[in-house]
Amino acid sequence: MPIYVYWGEDDFAIEKAVVVLRDRILDPLWTSFNYTAFPPDQADAVIQALNQAMTPAFGAGGRLAWLVNSTLCQQCPENVLSELQRTLPVIPEDSYLLLTSRNKPNERLKATKFLKQFAQFREFPLVPPWKTELLVQAVNQAAQTVGVKLTAPTAELLAESIGNDTRLLYNEMEKLRLYIRGSNEPLDVKIVTQLVKNTTQNTLQLAAAIRTGDTAKALGILRNLINAAEPGLRIVATLIGQFRTWLWVKIMMEAGECNPQAITQGAEVSNPKRIYFLQQEVKSLSVQQLISSLPLLLELEVSLKQGASETSILQIKVIELCELYQRR
Template sequence: MPIHVYWGEDDFAIEKAVAVLCDRVLDPQWTSFNYTSLLPDQPDAAIQGLNQVMTPSFGAGGRLVWLVNTTLCQHCPDNVLAELGRTLPVIPENSFLLITSRNKPDERLKSTKILKQYATEFREFPLIPPWKTELLVQAVNQAAQTVGVKLTPKTAELIAESVGNDTRLLYNEMEKLRLYTASSTQPLDVDIITKLVRNTTQNSLQLAAAIRTGDTAKALTTLSDLINASEPGLRIVATLIGQFRTWLWVKIMMESGERNPQAIAQAAEIGNPKRIYFLQQEVKSLSVQQLISTLPLLLELEVSLKQGYSDIATLQTKVIELCQVSRGS
């Protein structure tokens, strides 16, 4: 029962996993006969896919049927559910069914339960939260090892700050660095990384810092730089939410009298307790109430952007409001 279910917001990581599966299953000379991808807007895509996966492969290699961005695990009509129940237990050994979706499977649905029962791989590809710097650094080191780029701990941290959780951008930058250092066996230094790697998340963190200090002019200038660099508004908001959430937890723990950096780090979901001292210095001038007041504004900003409001105008308005909160005005 070779069934694979992938879901999550990291589109690039899903694409890489799909490519690996295709290479493993399909023979290049027989791909046109044995590979089918069905988009969700095609009529009866799920039924078609289930019928095709029951067809034995032609020639060498196996058969792969891919249901792209399907809603089977969010909404499954009765006729498709019945077909799933009939098909999944008897899929030929050399036929592979691949199901992908951006949304998390609904564990309550019968279709999800059936797929979990028979799937050989049921895997999530989430985006790393922008504020979890340790996980971002791990992802950078893993990408560097995969591509063949040598980094120092400092340069790995710098790249993580620059690209954030954008996996596609990370691998693009790594490929650029690999080409640049093709004739060298030495690890890359900070100067080269600064010149070559596009910096977006660091600017988002600089935006958060400007808002924290109530510096409206600097915040709007930084925001303008981000927009001019085509940084998506929702990604900017995600970084801001993560940073203000971290600052809030640190401040709450300080106000409660907690002095143990490990305990504060655990509450704030920070992997490195050494960061706590610097975070404490950053929130000294802010009250818990000020930090709490930023969260509804950030939520309103996120909702507005998701509803299609103008990125520039909406971001500028909320950045000004956030700066006012930080200044206590």
């Protein structure tokens, strides 16, 4: 079916998928005739895209109409829904309609239900920053795509350094590919440490400083992250993941659970060897402290999404979190 819906928070992965789809559909000599992208602020973008999709392709190849950052699966006026119902079943085989969005489609919306009858839906989620095993898999996949050989320790270091930022991952891989200049030797940890900035690890260090109630150290690490242009929402995502893991480990310890495998599964930790160290980290903390951290982090996330001053709100919430852990 020549209709696609790409959605998810991994913008870079969506961009790459769009390029692959575009190259598969379009003939390079006829791209200017058969390819149109409709931005979300364009009036009647959906109607215009549907009209384009109904127009037979010129010359060789197919036609692609792309609704960029579409809200069609979140809200759909009745007149647009009627046009969808009239158009989608009769789109020509060589014409393609693509919708992309960061937001999850609303399954209860009539437009979404109708699209699911004709469209292929594909999700592009960001890997949770605390799921180390999946991050390492993403690193190895990117290395294979770019043509860089890694050792297991190097892949783990890159996963710790870059986290779930797919765009940064591929940029760093390109840098490493240029550095090795066609060498078939795997990159060692020393080279990667020199070439790749370690931002995610610093965010985990920020979490550790908060956990010990060291306000000065936490603010210093935060300042370094901000100076390195680390996005505030990414800092919050890593902190939420870390405190969530600590909370579950502590809850299971309080419940008397001693089996590392059971704790691994309950806390969603990919490597059972981490459980001992996590237990040591939360040993002096209370469940209530960890529970109280999450609303503060949620308030921080909401404030950032609502456009609050990033530096100011991050500093305020880090101080509040540190004060929480100074109460033993």
